[in-house]
Every structure is written in structure tokens, then in C-alpha cells.
Amino acid sequence: MLDERELAEMEKELAHYENKKAGCIGALKAVQKLRGWISDECLKDIAQHLGMTPDELDNVATFYSSIFRRPVGRHVIFICDSVSCYVVGYRELLRHLSYRLQIKPGQTTADGRFTLLPAACLGVCEKAPAVMIDEDVHGGLEPPEKVDEILERYK
Amino acid sequence: MDKKNQGKQKPLTGSFRTDGQPLELGEYEKTGGYEALRNALKSMSPKDVQEEVKASNLRGRGGAGFPTGQKWSFVPAAEGPLSRYVVANADEMEPGTFKDRILMENSPHMLIEGMALAAYAVGAQQAYIFLRGEYVRSSRVIAKALAQAYEKNYLGENIFGSGFSLQMHLHLSAGRYICGEETGLLNSLEGKRAIPRVKPPYPQVSGFMGRPTVVNNVETLCNVPHIIRNGAEWFKDLSLSEGGGTKLYGVSGRVKRPGAWELPMGTTIREILEEHAGGMLEGYRLRGLLPGGASTEFLLEEHLDMPMDFDSLQEAGSRMGTGTMVIMDDRTCPVGMQLSLQTFFARESCGWCTPCREGLPWVVHMLNAIEEGQGEMEDIDLLLEQARLLAPGHTFCALAPGAAEPLGSGVKYFREDFERHISEKRCPWGQNR
Amino acid sequence: MVTVYIDGKSYQVDGQQNMLDACLSLGMDLPYFCWHPAMHSVGACRQCAVKQFKDENDKKGKIVMACMTPAAEGTRISIKDPEAVEFRGRVIEWLMLNHPHDCPVCDEGGECHLQDMTVMTGHVYRRTRFKKRTHKNQYLGPFVNHEMNRCIQCYRCVRFYNDYAGGRDFGVFAAHDSVYFGRHEDGVLESEFSGNLVEVCPTGVFTDRVFKKQYTRKWDLQTAPSICVHCSLGCNIIPGERYGALRRIRNRYNGEVNGYFICDRGRYGFEFVNSPMRIREPYLLSGEGTDTRKTLKEGEVLSALKAVIEGAKGIIGIGSPRASLEANYLLQKLVGPENFYSGASKTESGVVGQMLSVLSDGPVRTPSLREAANADAVFVLGEDVPNTAPMLGLALRQAVRHRPVERVTSELKIPRWNDYAIREAIQEEKGPLFIASVTGGRLDSIASGVFHAAPDDIARLGFRVAQALSPNAPVAGGHFEADALSFAERAAKALREAKRPLVVSGAGTRSSAVLQAAANIAWALWEDNRNAALSLVAPECNSLGLALIGGHDISGAVRAVEEGRADTVIILENDPFDRLDMPGAESLLRARQVIVLDYLPTHSIDRLQAAAAAGARVVLPAAPFAEGSGTLVSSEGRAQRFYKVFSGPGERSAESWRWLRDLLLELGRPGSEALFSLDEVLSAMGREFPALGGAVKAGPPSDYRIKGMKIPRQPHRYSGRTAIRAALDVHEPKPPEDADSPLSFSMEGYEGQPPAPLTARFWAPGWNSVQSVNKFQGHVGGHMKGGDSGIRLIEPAKAKETHYFTDIPGPFVPRDDEFFVVPLHHVFGSERLSAMSSGIAELMPSPYIALNDSDAELRSLTDGGEARVELGSFASFRLPIRLDAFMPRGVAGFPFGLPGLHGAVLPAWGKITAVKQT
């Protein structure tokens, strides 16, 4: 069941669209922000609220890369693997992060703290290589050890 | 305008604060902000606004360079409220591109004013800013600016008592490069899968919710207030080439000062690279560059004196794209770089049309194999063939042809590197994982 | 007409189509996947690439998709251009990168569009060495099997299931090369059209799960053109047989009727034909005691029958709305018109008679399904269309698109075939569809207005609409609620503004008043719009045909037996227990002698067997549709021929008309010698019943030949013919002769395309899949070459003025102590033959009684609780209560026709009381 806060956040999003269906991406994101990810059950609840079937909503939800239909850790690290970052040290950064966290892209650390996901260009190419952790972008991670201190900020 | 001043004028970025904070509404107003909107609503007809923009030779900054005024003129004459839309394409996901972010983070009201003018020009009463979700800072800055604009009636009902009303909404995307394709964007804005739509009909005729819609890039829209305030002639004179105005050029890669600069349209690559980006980092040499984001053809050192504008680069077989270059240095393996590029495109394919959905992953498979030392010589020709087949018109939208540009040119220009990879069964740079 | 140039030659085409459609319609081969003639173009697969040239001087040209290129005047394309040829081959190569190449074990193999297109493009060599992507499959219910790895992402499945058929529990998931077509989670596909996925999918992702149980390649199936018997619409089908069992049903394209699709009841309802319960031999029930059943040998049957007839002191015949025209006609002939009973219940005969008179005496035409799908405003009165006539429901789903589609094609100049652009332009906009029905239905969500009421109130509303449309229509007096008035006004306005308004009603509520109201609306519309159409759904596959023959309703038969006027009853493919209340049926079966013709045991046969009696009772094995030939009249009034597909095991069953013919001959009735063949029976019938005269022409006469040859039921690749019976007998028997049709039971015969009524399968060189139907159509998606199957028998009277019905019922008044129990129909369950199929049985509802919440509360009835339902003094049922917020007050819904619920003759007043839990 969706709680009141989730419903309220969803409604806020929906106000910007001409029908509920059009606001479904915003609604999914609003709930995900509070829950971390969209479980099957949660998807069904949101769908019902929007007058959609779970299939209709999931067709949309599974299309987008930042709607998580599987559990993620408390913090999500998006590592930019696009060309500018690639040129200035993405591989080293990835190697370092994987080693530090002992996970490969797509995985979550054993303690549930971090999920590491590859990401398309984060739009901070002038500060490559970069990661985005939750909502914060961290650029200029060369040498990759620079990320260590940053990780400490996410418990 | 005095031509000598050319290059000094930076209408887009000249008023930016130096501390990196966004221009507050008051500050924006002090630099002449919202004057254009006020004047237009008071003394210009929508048609006048269209004509002025047409005369300015403003060409779309989203990559394709379509003349903006002309685009607006395709919107059929108004017939009632709620029936047309303006959408700012702020999805900026093209690898190597970050110019729209800079504009939005520093001067959100410029975008809002530009959109309001565009809306007035085409008779739209609703506007959306389609912002990529990762631009969290931009979204905060814009949300605040929107609230301020509503408060001062720059937006909302009956703006300045002119009878013109405009609602503007901020939409945060959920991540997919194809959302930047203007019709995929519209599907996404309707809460659907962001599959591109068939054209024609163009969005100006049947767009958001099936209604006439103008989609413009953020940078395009940011130019509009300046054109209306200073006139088309002034705008044309800013440029060194046919298309009017300045351009936000950017450079990333192993250069001394990666970043973005507002320069006259048509500034040469060399000037941007050497003067503004400070040239290559010590110990690195330029081997090639992508002039305008990931989906443009590689250029080589011999192309450095080309002016960066839509037509010149087209003639050289490349495209200006977004005007933000990615530099390939001599220590970056062209195979790995190509793999990074194509991985992006394959992953971002929407899955609608066959060549893109199936061809790009095959390309990635081959590049991966070459990168891992398992490539075969035939793969090179196959890659070239795929690049040739993923041509405009062969696919449903421009994503796959965009991928083919760096692929075809990259394999052609750096063929030796591919061959060495294959024959030595490893990366000659020792760069593979 | 415009001129287009294809590979340098000029052609005349109609100009409204795209170049793919044009090329295919010209008979050319051009591969495609995402395009479908019923669903049009979206340009996704890129398979139909051709080279387009600006003008004759353009030598370079550019690659375009034929399906997205308008066939405008002067359009120049090349199919053979080397670059286009190469690109099409590469598209197949891309599609094949991940395809499992599992054709030998794939059910689609041999009738696979992907195979055909692969061969057509000449792609033969695999250049990739990488691992294929794989997917998990889903359980989608009893009808459709899922094998996602074979998917080539043409998007046809979603476009059919969701966009065309309105399904909402299926779709496309994820993006890039992991797009997945299926459901959000495993589960039964909800749409009654799910089986069409099997034909719509160009490869083996969606295959027929029932067929899979005893799989046979297409080329090993013996097939014949046939007609679906599971509702009154008369969809054209192709049943396929192997080893003496019916294996599957496929769609048979008919441009006027079902087009490319059929419903799941029609596709999967055939299993009764293979039932182990089938009556395979004639037998006699005589004398007393338990084992009274005596099989009649070959030579004994007719003499036994003759003895019965000759010993009779009065014979009556009970016909059947599910038996062929021929069978009913010969029964009528045998017993005489005054002794012939139509076999429908009193209410049902009344309603069907009403339908017939409305259609033949009134001025308004009954539309074909194609025409219904073309309506631009629809009013449905009383009928639960998706459940009683599923394909009409599908047509109405298309009809609601016309208004918006016409708007965008004219305002935005989007060509009609540009489906993607049209859908985006019209968004959720729907044209007018107004529904007045007893309770909620599956079309409600796309309706512009719905109104739920008791049948009398539905009728009153209809009369009110008619009154709003024409000053000549009678005034519906009495009180109307405000919402009814505004509904009526909106519906009337929408119909008045339409170019092709359609009124739909039918026998579903068993209310003549509802039909009369529908007729009044249609007639009122007709007064100023001669394009108005009236579609009336009949109860069964030959209800209308039977009505044209006539006959009294079955209650008269009971009286004839009770009053001693008849001591002998012949029952033709019918079960009196389905048509009469218990005492009536019992009475009827107490006749001294009874002859039953049927293919399956009925409640009546069980009774005969159980109750000892002195007189003779004979049961004859009739042939169900697939084992015989005959003619049915659909609710459109279209007479259509179905042909025998195969002879059942034992070969002793025969069409009822053949038994009756043999009996007539045996009896030496004058004129019976001239009733030997099917053609003769039909022409005799036509002479006697001029209204049925056209039925003769429903198919070519039996002596019709092409180049002196018959048309083979077996494909030319039919294999193992000599081995099929090897286990029984090494001598291959002579194939049965078919004297009644131009079809033969062999692979020899005419190889080309026969006329539509004789098209036993769709195949053309290079086209093994169902898509080969293109080659049989004059214009792709249009009519069959030489005309579609069937002859319309009922055309409106050339009336100058309309005679409105004036008998308007008063408002429905709920009673304190009783409910008005009405039938509720279920696509799965309400038709008794299909309900015997395993999958349909799995999906049909369990029995229930449906009530409005407040009615239930008033009587302390609770959802799921048990109720006793008493209809008259004889029919009593214990049923779980289903609360249904849409049921009108004072009305209860009873699931029509569910197996096990015999003896409910509806509608009727009944008592519903809670069963005390002990």
C-alpha cells in the first residue's frame, strides 16, 4: 500500500499533466525517491492509483533506466562510462570502485550500502571522469583514489 | 553593431555570476531580463516575433541546425486555448555535451523568457521543460526560477495584462538518451515509452497530446530574448558565418582547460581548442576529435582550421552537432574509445527499429572481441559495413545514424589500430581490462 | 487512380495506399514484418526497404520504407535495386542474429512468415559468432504458448492485442535489444482475442497451445473451408484434421465478415468434435431394464427408423438453431410444416422471429462485420456484444476510431495507413459509442455513455432515442430519470450527426421490446440517413436460417405430446432440457417413440436411457460441422457453406440431413429421389422457401471443376498418406468420394486458387504462412478475388415509409419478493459446444447469481454467500452470490448456458433466498 506521503508526492507530480497516465513517470519517480525502488507490489498500487493496469505501467517503467524495478542499495553510484570520461580515466575509476566495493557494475555491496551502475554521460564532461552518487555529481576523479573520501560521506 | 566588437559580445553567458551561482530574478532583470517579453507582449504580434527570429538566422542548437523561425512558422494558426505547446528540450544526454546544463544552472530565467517568447510566437498556452533527471542542480534552480516568474506574473494568467497566459511545467525525465529525440521526447512527456514518432506529421502539426507543439533546444531558446531585445541584425552580426549568433562551444578530454565558452558562431576548431581550452595537456598529442558530441564524425588534425558552424562541417563530412568536442589523444586507444561510444548507443537504442536494435549490439560484440584480443580481420569490414548500413533513412530515427558517424570515420581513420589489436590479440596500449 | 512506377514499369493504383500495399496488391513479392493489412504501417522493422527516385532523371535514389511511402502520382521505386536488395537481406541478418534457428522443433515451422521472408531475401549465410541473447518464457494461459527467444520484435503482437483488440494486460517491456513482449507477470491472457496472436506473430513466439498437444505440420493437415458454429456471426474458419481428429482452427479470411481475426471461442471451441463421449454409432433404446442399448448394424438402421415412422400415430420434429439449413429443412419435410417445431424456446423463437421481421420488413439494412467496423456512431441496445458476438465487439472497437481518424486524416492530412501517426494524433479520443445494457461490459471503457437498466427500461430508453430522432416515432411516455434523458439526448445527437450510424441489439436479453426499440431507432435514423445500419445478434449459428424455415416454438411440441396428437418425436441436434423447463422437457420425452440425431449425448438422451419405456427410441450419430457439409445463415443474414473436413473414426456418423434424406428415401416419399445430393436438397429448399433460394449459391455446385479437376483438401506436400493407416491395414483404402462438393479427399486436384467458398487453405509459392492470404485477395486487406464467401439472404424491404413499433413497455417495477432473473452471457461458458473444450472450460466462470449490492443487503445476501434461486416451481439452483454494482435494482443475473445449469428458461421472475449455513 502507498502511504499518505507517497500519495501526496505523486499527486504533486500529476498536477502538471493533462491526465494521470501522462504523469506516470513522475509518479514512479516520486515513489521511488521515498522507497528506493519500485517493487511489483508497489507498481500495482501506483498503477491502480493512475487508472492503469500493471502491464501498462510496467511497459513504461521498464523502459527507463532510472526507474529501478529491482532492489538497490542505500546509495546508488552511477559511474559515467561515456566517451569523455572514458578518455580521461573511466576504466581506472571503475577498476578502483569495483575493487573498493568488491562489486561489479549492476551489483550491490554485501552490506546493502552501495549499488554500482554504469551510466550514460552525466553532462559534466569538463570534469571527467565523474560519478553521481544519489543526487550529487562528483567530477575530476583522477586519480581514482579521490573517490575514497567521497564514498565516506555516504553511510 | 560594430564588427570589431565581435567576439566580445556574450549575450548568453556575459551576465553570468562569477561564483557559479544562478542569476537571481532581480539580477537577471537588471541585465535587461524579461524586457524582451514585456516589449513583445506590448508591441509585437506573435507573427512579428516569428519574423524577427526568422530574420535572425537562428538555427537550432540541438544538433540538427534547423532554422528556428521557420520551424515555428509551421504551427498552424491559433484556434483556442490549451491547444498548443512549447517544449524545451533539456534532455542533454549526448556524450560529451554539457552546454545546456551550464545555461540552465547559471541563468534559468533566460530559458524561461525564451520559452515564453516562443510560446507567444506560436500561440501556446502550455510549456514544458523536459529536463534530464540527472540534472538535479538544474532542476532545483529552474524550479525556484519558475516560482519567481509566476510570482511576478512573467508566467501565469494574463501576463502583464496582455491577455496572454502561459503555464510552464518542469518535467524530470527518467533516463534514456532517446528522450532527447524530439518525438521520443513527446511520447515520454505523455507518460509513454520514449519511442520516436513517425515524421511527417511534424510535432508542429501533431505533437504533444496530438496538438501542435514546438520543441526547441535550451540553447536555442536562450537566444530568443536577445534577438527580440536587440534585433535580428544585431544577432546576425554576432556570427562569423551564415547562421546567426554566438555558440556555446565546449571541449572535453585531455586538454589543459576543459570547459565551455560562448564564441561567435563559426569560430575555428583550432581557436577553440588552442586558445580557449589551452591546448593539449603536457605529454599528450591530438589524434582526433569528435566535433559536436558522440554522434558526429571524427575529425583529424588536418581539420583544425575549419570554422565550427553547421555548413562548414557538413561540407567536411562531419556535423557540428552540439558544438561540444571530445578530444582523442595519442594515448587513448581508438578501439576502446569506439567501444565506449558504441556501448552507449547500443544501450540507448529504443528497440523499435531493427537496424539500430540489432545492428548496434552486434557492433559492440565485435568491438568487444577486438578489444579483448579475439577479433578477426573480417570484423573490420563488417564494422564499416554496419556503419554504412545504419544510414539516415535506413533507420527510424537519427540515433543509429548518429552512432554510425563515429563508427565509420573512427574505423576508417584508425584502421591500423584495429588491425594491430586483432593481429597482436591484445590492446597495443595495454588498455583493455 | 494514380500512376506509379515500379522497377521502370508503370502501374495504376488507387492512390490511397502506401507502396508496400500497392506492390503486394499488384501481386509482387516484397518482404515485410511490422506492417499488417488490418493494422497498417508503423515503419519499425525496416524490412520493406525499396529505392525511391525523385523522377526519371534521378539515378541515385534513396532507400525508403515502402510501407511508409505514399503511393502518390508519379512515385518511382525499385524493388530490384541492388542497394535495396542488399539492405533487405541485412535486415533479415539482423533479425536472425539472436533468433534460435530452432525451426525443426518450432510449431511455426513450415508456415512461418520469418522463414518465408528469409528465403525471399536470399539471406543464407551467418556471419556472426557471438552468443545469442535469451529470454524467459511466460505462462499465458491455456490457449497461447510463449517462446520469446524466437521474437523478431516486429511489435505486431502489442499492436494487435493492445491497440486493435483493446487488451490491457499485455505489452512490450524494457528497451534496446532486450525488449520483451508478454505480460507483467505470468498469467492467463484476458482478451477473448488472444488466439489471434498465433496468426499475427510472424514467427513462433506465440503458438497454438491446444494444437501443440497433438502437433501436426501445416502441410500434413487435411483442411476444408468451414464456418464457426459458436455464435451467430458466421466467421469463416479453416479446421485442420490429422489421424481422424480435429487438430486446430485457423482463420479463413472473408473480407466482409471476419477479416483476419476470429475469437478464442471460435478458435479453441472445437474440441467437442474429438470428445470421447461422441455418439459414433446408431443405437436403439428399447424394452425395459438397465442395459437397453443396442447398436444398430449397417443394414438395420433404416428399417428400424422406418418401423418407427410407420408405427407412429403422429410425428413431430424438433429442429435446431445449431443444425444446418439442410437438416432442418429435411426434418420439416419429413414431418410436415404443421408438425415442425423450431426447437427454440418460446421466448427465443419470439425474439428471433422479431429479428427476422425487423430485418426483412423494415427499411434498414443489416451490415456485414466489415461495415459494422466502419460505422462512425454506434448505439448498443441490450446486447452484451463481447460475450454474445465477440467479433462484432472487435468491430465496434474499430468503429469508435472512425470519427477521430477521419478528423486527423482530413485536418492533418495524415494518410489512413499511417497508423502510428494517426494514433498519436488522436490520442485517447473516441468516436461515439453508447451502450445501454443490463450490467457492465467490456466495451464500457471505450463508450461515450453507458446506461445500465432492466430490459424494459433499456427498451424504453431506446424508444426515447427514436423519439428524439424522428417526430414520426411514437412517444415513450411515463417517467424518465434525468440521467436517462440526457443519455438519450446525447446518443440521439451522436447518431444524427453520423454518416454511417449503427444500431446494435440482439437476442441476448430475450426481450422483443428491446429489439423493437432498436428497430425504431434504426428506422428513425433511416428517415434522413439511408446509410443507417442495424445489426442484430442472433442466439446461435443458424438461428436466422431456422427462422426463415419457420416452425412453432418448442412449447407447442410439449402440448402436442401431452394432448396425444403426437406419439413420436424426432429431435434434431437439440436438447429440450436447454429450451424448456424440466416438466416440459420430461413431458416431451415421454412420447412413445423418440428419434434423436446428435453427435454428443445430451441431457435428453441421458433421460431416455435412464427411463424405461415400451416404445422405440433411436439415437443416430450426427456429424458435427467438421465432419459434414451444410449451410448456415449468420445474423447478418449471410448464407455460408461449411464443408466436411474429414470422416470421423468408424465413419458411421453422417450429417443429420443425410440421415433424414436416407429415411425419406427409405420411406419412398414422393419426390424424395430428387433429394439425393446436397445441391438437390438446397434447390428443393429454395423452391419451397424462396427466401432461402440464395443459399444454393453459397458455394459452387458439386459438379463445379477447375480445368476438369476437383479442389484437394490435402496440400500437395501432404505426407505419409500411405502410412497413416498402416497400423490397421497395409492396404491403403480408396479415399472417400465427396459427391456433395467440388472438394476431394486427396492431394490431387487443382493447385491454383479456387473461389473463396472453396478455399481450403492459404498457400502460394514462397508464401507458406497465413500471410499468403495476400495472394488470394483482389486488393490486400480487401475482398477475396472473385468475391467473398456467402450470399446475403435478407435485404430490407423497399419501404417508402416506416411502420414504427408502438408497444412501449412501462417502466420496470422491482418486486418485493422476487427478482427479475435475466441471462448474463459469457464468451467462455455460455455456448455449450465450446464449453466442452479444455481451455474454455478452464476459463469459464463458475456458476453464480449476480445482484446489486443494495438488493443483496436488503435481503441479507452477502457476496460469496450461497443463495437458493427458484425459477417457477421446478427449477431450483444453489448458487454463490456475486455482487455486481451495475446490476439494476430488482434484477438478478444468471449465467446463461453454463454446463450443469439446465432448466432455467430466462428471463423469468424468481425467488432468491439465502441458504442458511448449518
Ligand SMILES: Cc1cc2nc3c(=O)[nH]c(=O)nc-3n(C[C@H](O)[C@H](O)[C@H](O)COP(=O)(O)O)c2cc1C
Ligand atoms: C537520439 C537523439 C537524441 C537527441 N538528443 C537531444 C538532446 O538531448 N537535446 C536536444 O536539444 N536535442 C536533441 N536531439 C535533437 C532533437 O531531436 C531536436 O532536433 C532538437 O531538440 C530540436 O531543437 P532545435 O531546433 O532547437 O535544435 C536529439 C536527436 C536524436 C536523434
Ligand code: SF4
Ligand atoms: S534508430 Fe530505431 S531503434 Fe534506434 S533509437 Fe531510433 S527508432 Fe529506436
Ligand code: FES
Ligand atoms: S513493413 Fe515496412 S518497416 Fe516494417
